[in-house]
Amino acid sequence: MAALKCPRCDSENIMPNLTVVDRVETMHDDYLAIEIDRKPDALVFKGSHRELLRANVCGECGNVDFTVDNPKELWETYSQRENS
Numbered sequence: 001m002a003a004l005k006c007p008r009c010d011s012e013n014i015m016p017n018l019t020v021v022d023r024v025e026t027m028h029d030d031y032l033a034i035e036i037d038r039k040p041d042a043l044v045f046k047g048s049h050r051e052l053l054r055a056n057v058c059g060e061c062g063n064v065d066f067t068v069d070n071p072k073e074l075w076e077t078y079s080q081r082e083n084s
């Protein structure tokens with residue numbers, strides 16, 4: 001696997017696949033995610049698909065790149081949305 005490089009400063013001090021935490025002050029930390037509803041207008045059973053947000057962080061300049069693990073599944077839900 002090729003070493004990751006920062007797109008901003010070319011540093012190779014990249015910390016890959018870090019999780020992004022929300023509500024750190026509570027007992028129940030939550031990881032940030034991307035969510036797409038297949039049926040946004042439904043009251044229940046919206047057919048939501050969630051992908052955990054992963055961050056590649058540069059240890060040199062602080063640049064952050066977000067990725068998701070299963071972009072194709074997310075795209076599938078996105079392309080099947082109703083009333084969009």
Ligand SMILES: [Zn+2]
Pocket residue numbers: 006007008009010011058059060061062063
């Ligand atoms: Zn950098």
